[in-house]
Amino acid sequence: MNILKFGGTSVGSADSIKALLGIVEQARQKEDVIVVLSAMSGVTNLLLEMAEKAQVAEDYASQLKAIEEKHFEVIRALLPASAQNPVFTKLKIYFNELEDILQSVFNLRELSAQTKDLILSYGERCSVFMVAHIARQKFGNAVAVDGSELIKTDSNFGQAKVNTALTELLINDYYQSNSDQLLFVTGFISSNEEGRVTTLGRGGSDFTAAIWGSALNVREIQIWTDVNGMLTADPRIVEKAFSLSELSYTEAMELSYFGAKVIYPPTMIPAFLKKIPIVIKNTFDVGFPGTYIRHNVQTCELPIKGISSIDEISVLNLSGSGMVGKAGFSGRLFSLLSREQINVVLITQSSSEHSITFAVKPADAIRALNLISKEFELELQAKKLEYPEVENGLSVLAIVGENMKHTPGMSARLFNALGRNGVNVRAIAQGSSEYNISVILSKADLSKAVNAVHDSFYSDLKKTLNIFCLGTGNIGKTLFIQLQNQMPFLAKNNDLQVKVMGISNSRQMYLSEEGVNLCNWEQTLEEQSEPADLKIFVQKMKGMNLPNCVFVDNTASANPVNFYQEILESSISVVTCNKIGNSADYEQYAAFKKAARKYGVDFYYETNVGAGLPIIRTLKDLMMSGDKVACIEAILSGTISYIFNNFKGDVPFHKVVKEAQDLGYTEPDPRDDLNGKDFMRKMLILARDAGYAMEEKEVVIESMLPTACLAAASVEDFYKELENNTAYFEQLKNEAQSTGRVLRYIGKLEDGKVNITLQMVDDTHPFFMLSGSDNIISFTTDRYKSRPLVVKGPGAGAEVTAAGVFADIINVGKK
Numbered sequence: 001m002n003i004l005k006f007g008g009t010s011v012g013s014a015d016s017i018k019a020l021l022g023i024v025e026q027a028r029q030k031e032d033v034i035v036v037l038s039a040m041s042g043v044t045n046l047l048l049e050m051a052e053k054a055q056v057a058e059d060y061a062s063q064l065k066a067i068e069e070k071h072f073e074v075i076r077a078l079l080p081a082s083a084q085n086p087v088f089t090k091l092k093i094y095f096n097e098l099e100d101i102l103q104s105v106f107n108l109r110e111l112s113a114q115t116k117d118l119i120l121s122y123g124e125r126c127s128v129f130m131v132a133h134i135a136r137q138k139f140g141n142a143v144a145v146d147g148s149e150l151i152k153t154d155s156n157f158g159q160a161k162v163n164t165a166l167t168e169l170l171i172n173d174y175y176q177s178n179s180d181q182l183l184f185v186t187g188f189i190s191s192n193e194e195g196r197v198t199t200l201g202r203g204g205s206d207f208t209a210a211i212w213g214s215a216l217n218v219r220e221i222q223i224w225t226d227v228n229g230m231l232t233a234d235p236r237i238v239e240k241a242f243s244l245s246e247l248s249y250t251e252a253m254e255l256s257y258f259g260a261k262v263i264y265p266p267t268m269i270p271a272f273l274k275k276i277p278i279v280i281k282n283t284f285d286v287g288f289p290g291t292y293i294r295h296n297v298q299t300c301e302l303p304i305k306g307i308s309s310i311d312e313i314s315v316l317n318l319s320g321s322g323m324v325g326k327a328g329f330s331g332r333l334f335s336l337l338s339r340e341q342i343n344v345v346l347i348t349q350s351s352s353e354h355s356i357t358f359a360v361k362p363a364d365a366i367r368a369l370n371l372i373s374k375e376f377e378l379e380l381q382a383k384k385l386e387y388p389e390v391e392n393g394l395s396v397l398a399i400v401g402e403n404m405k406h407t408p409g410m411s412a413r414l415f416n417a418l419g420r421n422g423v424n425v426r427a428i429a430q431g432s433s434e435y436n437i438s439v440i441l442s443k444a445d446l447s448k449a450v451n452a453v454h455d456s457f458y459s460d461l462k463k464t465l466n467i468f469c470l471g472t473g474n475i476g477k478t479l480f481i482q483l484q485n486q487m488p489f490l491a492k493n494n495d496l497q498v499k500v501m502g503i504s505n506s507r508q509m510y511l512s513e514e515g516v517n518l519c520n521w522e523q524t525l526e527e528q529s530e531p532a533d534l535k536i537f538v539q540k541m542k543g544m545n546l547p548n549c550v551f552v553d554n555t556a557s558a559n560p561v562n563f564y565q566e567i568l569e570s571s572i573s574v575v576t577c578n579k580i581g582n583s584a585d586y587e588q589y590a591a592f593k594k595a596a597r598k599y600g601v602d603f604y605y606e607t608n609v610g611a612g613l614p615i616i617r618t619l620k621d622l623m624m625s626g627d628k629v630a631c632i633e634a635i636l637s638g639t640i641s642y643i644f645n646n647f648k649g650d651v652p653f654h655k656v657v658k659e660a661q662d663l664g665y666t667e668p669d670p671r672d673d674l675n676g677k678d679f680m681r682k683m684l685i686l687a688r689d690a691g692y693a694m695e696e697k698e699v700v701i702e703s704m705l706p707t708a709c710l711a712a713a714s715v716e717d718f719y720k721e722l723e724n725n726t727a728y729f730e731q732l733k734n735e736a737q738s739t740g741r742v743l744r745y746i747g748k749l750e751d752g753k754v755n756i757t758l759q760m761v762d763d764t765h766p767f768f769m770l771s772g773s774d775n776i777i778s779f780t781t782d783r784y785k786s787r788p789l790v791v792k793g794p795g796a797g798a799e800v801t802a803a804g805v806f807a808d809i810i811n812v813g814k815k
């Protein structure tokens with residue numbers, strides 16, 4: 001025999017009830033079943049709302065109407081007209097009774113726990129009566145059973161404790177005399193010795209199923225709901241949560257205790273005692289095997305089974321000298337709370353015994369505070385105890401799994417994920433079983449935290465990087481194309497998903513919780529955007545509070561740089577091809593690095609030097625592995641390389657420059673390249689990365705241009721001046737050619753000094769053979785002494801720069 005329990009959503013509509021009956025029919029073909037039902041989805045909440053409204057003399061007619069309509073709609077849809085009347089009549093009787101009770105509450109302005117339970121019981125009674133009647137069309141022997149009379153409890157209304165021995169007797173008795181019927185039993189409700197209705201706690205229909213299952217020693221207890229079993233996290237919070245095939249009773253208990261609503265924690269106890277497996281299945285995906293909770297689960301590879309969370313919790317902190325070394329202090333505190341039925345979710349105590357922090361449901365917080373004030377009145381007066389305060393707006397996150405016990409590093413992984421994402425941990429507790437570690441954090445951080453922790457423990461799953469991109473010029477545009485093309489590959493081979501959550505250029509910006517579709521980002525930015533405002537962009541990005549966030553600066557503007565510090569301090573990584581940030585004051589450069597380190601995020605700027613070439617990374621690896629840089633020599637201006645490589649034959653110098661500009665090798669204003677400023681910035685950044693606290697003014701630049709060219713007021717004038725100085729450039733060219741040399745504009749870092757000079761090098765120099773717009777850099781170090789380490793290749797262009805930015809993005813969080 002099996003118990004089949006269907007939750008609220010499984011009896012929530014005509015369609016789901018049809019599905020439910022199909023499942024029952026299938027199951028009955030194999031063995032006997034007993035069906036346990038919840039109230040229709042939302043009905044228990046509506047009943048509660050009505051009760052609370054009546055208590056303060058507010059109108060509750062609309063809720064009552066909604067409940068009636070919900071049921072009547074199903075009856076009309078699933079019963080032939082001739083069979084509808086008896087069900088309508090019975091339900092109307094129920095609703096009249098309910099109205100009478102509510103009217104009394106209204107009149108007396110009084111709602112006792114006992115009356116509340118009575119009101120709530122109508123949810124299950126109505127749904128069971130209705131569904132049993134509908135089922136009778138299919139199975140002639142279906143009957144509705146008011147299970148409240150068969151489960152006997154104490155008088156702790158709202159959360160009654162079951163008298164197991166008596167209950168098992170009653171259930172067995174009932175079943176013996178009705179074994180030829182197909183029973184549809186109310187979940188959740190029970191009764192005390194006097195026969196007054198009690199309830200088993202919210203979500204308690206699962207528990208009803210386990211109580212019946214245990215009493216009748218069934219083969220299996222099936223919990224049918226609206227998800228594919230127990231998942232690694234609440235699927236409403238974590239999109240990537242996946243179904244677990246098996247759990248131990250303890251694991252299921254811990255997960256549900258810390259908020260996994262899919263099963264009510266006490267459900268596990270009767271099943272555990274009799275070793276009856278519980279299986280959680282999906283009414284809307286019948287073929288899915290679901291999750292088994294059972295004895296002797298097979299060992300599994302997952303480091304943890306799941307992450308659960310309670311989104312609203314209050315924390316009380318008790319501290320003071322009066323507690324130190326006082327045996328029995330915490331005993332007194334917690335027996336007080338337990339006596340008064342206040343459920344303590346989590347406790348931590350400082351090792352100095354100077355303080356105890358514990359978490360309770362928000363509804364219990366003030367009562368707990370008042371009880372403590374009374375119980376410890378003397379200690380408080382004598383100032384041996386600080387007056388406790390309640391902290392609200394907090395949540396609990398717990399990781400659960402039996403494997404944690406044998407695997408070191410689990411808590412490190414948890415705290416690393418939280419730290420990297422700027423989640424502040426308010427308190428920590430580890431279950432003595434070592435099956436769970438739970439942390440208290442701000443409610444605003446919960447969703448980010450659960451997602452980040454999920455990503456970090458289930459690294460086999462696709463990790464998501466949420467990126468916010470500034471700049472839609474050549475590089476920005478190209479990056480989007482590359483991202484879009486590469487997405488399937490990253491998902492397949494690197495388990496990585498890059499989601500663009502926001503885009504801004506200098507005119508418009510667009511941010512979306514769903515992410516920006518890269519197929520038509522231009523249109524989206526055109527049609528759905530708001531006016532660009534960097535401050536608001538950053539604010540919104542922070543407000544989304546997403547895990548694994550990256551801010552990508554693809555501009556050449558000084559403005560975004562002003563926000564880097566704030567962004568890094570919000571635990572958001574920064575990837576930038578914009579050189580302005582790192583080449584301004586040294587102090588600022590150092591501050592960015594420090595912030596990234598302090599907040600555990602990445603600050604990557606590989607494309608600041610040599611576009612996509614691995615220059616910054618190479619230097620960093622050399623330094624980190626303990627090598628010492630003696631000298632760096634480099635040609636880091638692709639523009640100037642191109643110009644010198646093409647400055648031959650009869651073509652005058654200014655024409656070569658123009659050609660370079662037309663081919664897109666120069667900055668919009670070619671003077672920025674030729675005056676050496678861009679090169680200077682790159683050398684400055686390299687020098688700083690090599691460990692020198694250098695400022696711009698310390699870089700010695702020998703201009704390759706005559707003064708008149710440097711002084712030109714506009715681009716047009718500049719070209720004119722270049723033309724006027726044709727003879728100067730010709731002379732340089734001829735001198736080089738006649739001595740078998742070539743012109744090279746070379747930057748050099750040696751002994752903490754940087755200079756950039758125009759040189760003529762012969763074929764013994766490694767920079768002699770340089771073609772097109774290539775960059776080249778040679779590192780002479782302790783390890784690369786006689787033959788330097790050389791990196792060479794195209795050092796400019798949107799394609800390679802965007803690729804460098806791309807590489808930086810996917811490297812975020814790798815370490």
Ligand code: ADP
Pocket residue numbers: 006007008009010038203224225226227229230231232233234235236259260261262263306308
């Ligand atoms: P029912 O009405 O069937 O009893 P509940 O609403 O009580 O269903 O519980 C099912 C819901 O629990 C799911 O829809 C899901 O949103 C939520 N849930 C929270 N945590 C988890 C988890 N770890 N695994 C599965 N579901 C979860």
Ligand code: ASP
Pocket residue numbers: 007008038039044045123187188201202203204205206
């Ligand atoms: N209907 C009850 C509730 O909503 C019991 C249950 O659904 O399990 O809490």
Ligand code: MG
Pocket residue numbers: 007203206261262263264
């Ligand atoms: Mg439930």
